Structures are given as structure tokens and as C-alpha cells.
Amino acid sequence: QQLINLKNVSMIFGEGSQQTTALENIDLKVNKGEFICVLGPSGCGKSTLLKIIAGYQFPTKGEAVFQDRPIEGPDWHKAVVFQSPTLYPWLTVEQNITFGPRIRGVEREVIQEKTEHILEQIGLSQDAGKNIFELSGGMKQRVALARVLANEPELILMDEPLGALDALTRLNMQGLIRNVWKENGNTVLMITHDVDEAMALGTRVIVMSKQPGRILQEIEMDYTYSA
Numbered sequence: 001q002q003l004i005n006l007k008n009v010s011m012i013f014g015e016g017s018q019q020t021t022a023l024e025n026i027d028l029k030v031n032k033g034e035f036i037c038v039l040g041p042s043g044c045g046k047s048t049l050l051k052i053i054a055g056y057q058f059p060t061k062g063e064a065v066f067q068d069r070p071i072e073g074p075d076w077h078k079a080v081v082f083q084s085p086t087l088y089p090w091l092t093v094e095q096n097i098t099f100g101p102r103i104r105g106v107e108r109e110v111i112q113e114k115t116e117h118i119l120e121q122i123g124l125s126q127d128a129g130k131n132i133f134e135l136s137g138g139m140k141q142r143v144a145l146a147r148v149l150a151n152e153p154e155l156i157l158m159d160e161p162l163g164a165l166d167a168l169t170r171l172n173m174q175g176l177i178r179n180v181w182k183e184n185g186n187t188v189l190m191i192t193h194d195v196d197e198a199m200a201l202g203t204r205v206i207v208m209s210k211q212p213g214r215i216l217q218e219i220e221m222d223y224t225y226s227a
């Protein structure tokens with residue numbers, strides 16, 4: 001089942017001599033359940049690609065389709081995790097996670113059950129009542145992921161989510177992300193500049209090249225990494 005379909009997508013910023021081609025003729029199809037890792041040098045258009053899929057930006061040329069419909073903007077079905085998690089600092093871990101479902105009017109019991117499960121999945125059951133300012137960087141990133149999971153998105157987009165973490169925390173988070181993906185069956189598209197990370201997590205690795213932003217190579221992984 002196809003989730004994303006980018007057809008000949010190009011993205012050009014600016015005009016005349018100030019013009020930058022961020023993406024050129026990108027064709028990309030993503031099926032439900034895939035874990036796509038996007039690699040490439042700085043400035044090759046990775047974030048632009050993610051923003052187009054998220055619905056934050058619109059391609060100058062071509063068509064971006066999500067679940068058989070043109071992407072018209074951001075919505076709950078496509079969740080984004082950024083490198084620096086933006087959490088509600090005045091709310092607790094649990095309140096941050098339940099915020100989305102609550103404003104959507106999901107039933108209280110459903111939210112509670114779901115939240116407990118998510119807290120367990122990401123190893124924060126003991127920290128549910130903590131305030132955000134009490135958390136380490138890795139914990140904040142876990143809360144950011146938990147908050148996204150609470151909305152049950154069809155697609156999770158991550159822009160270098162582990163880039164700001166120390167090596168050990170990053171390894172732990174990689175394992176956690178992999179387990180969550182396996183258990184929940186989400187579709188994930190993650191930008192990283194860490195080749196090992198891409199190899200370990202991706203079911204497909206996409207390598208982009210600069211000038212202009214194109215897909216250089218796609219590598220379908222035929223193994224599952226377990227560590």
C-alpha cells in the first residue's frame with residue numbers, strides 16, 4: 001500500500017542570480033511500513049524534501065501525493081520530530097503526551113490507556129509526572145517521540161532527531177526507535193547524516209547529492225539489523 005508518491009518534484013528558492021535549486025526532479029514512492037533513511041551532504045535538499053512531505057512547503061514543480069491525495073498542508077496523519085524537541089515547558093511529561101489527543105477530543109479512558117502504553121514503550125513510565133525542565137536531552141527527545149505516537153500518525157517524519165545527542169544516548173534511542181517502529185508498524189522517513197544509523201534502521205536508504213538536489217542512489221536493505 002502506497003503512502004507517499006512524489007512525482008517529478010522540483011523546488012527552487014529565490015529568483016534570478018539568487019536562485020537555488022533545492023530539489024530537482026525527485027521521484028519517490030514510499031509504501032506503508034517502510035523505514036526510509038535519507039542521507040546526503042549538508043544543503044542537498046533533505047529538509048526541503050521532508051518539509052514538502054510534511055506539507056510545510058509546496059514544490060515549484062511536480063506533484064506530492066499522500067494517501068492518493070495531493071498534499072495540501074500539515075495534518076495529524078504526518079507527524080514531524082525535529083532535532084531540537086519543542087515541548088510545552090510548563091506541562092509535565094504526561095501532559096505533553098496527552099495534549100494532542102485531548103484537543104482532538106479523544107475519550108479520556110482511551111487517552112489514559114494509550115499514554116500508559118506509550119510511556120512504557122519509550123521507557124518513561126517512572127517520569128510521567130516530571131516537568132520538562134527536569135529532563136535530559138535524550139529524555140526530551142523521547143517525550144517528543146511519545147507525543148507524536150500519541151497522535152497515531154500514519155507517517156512519522158524525523159529531521160536528524162538524534163543529531164544533538166551524545167553517542168551512548170543516540171545508540172539507546174536508535175534501538176528504541178526501531179522497537180517502536182516494529183511494534184507499531186508506522187511508516188518512518190528519517191533524515192540522518194550518520195551512515196551507520198541509516199544502515200541500522202532503514203529498510204531503504206536514500207542517498208541524495210548536491211547541486212542540484214537529486215536522489216543519487218536508493219538501497220533496499222535485505223536484512224534486519226538486531227542489536
Ligand code: ADP
Nearest residue numbers: 013020021022041042043044045046047048049
Ligand atoms: P539539507 O537539509 O540537506 O541540509 P536543505 O533542504 O535545508 O538541505 O536546503 C537545500 C538548499 O536549499 C540549500 O542550498 C539551502 O540553502 C536552500 N534553501 C532551503 N530552504 C530555503 C529557503 N526557505 N529559502 C531559500 N533557500 C533555501
Ligand code: ADP
Nearest residue numbers: 075076077078101103104106150151152153154
Ligand atoms: P481525513 O482523515 O479524511 O484525511 P482529516 O485529516 O482532516 O481528514 O482528519 C479528520 C479529523 O480527524 C480531524 O478532526 C483530525 O483532527 C482528526 N485526526 C486526523 N488524524 C488523526 C489521527 N491520527 N488520530 C486521531 N484523529 C485524527
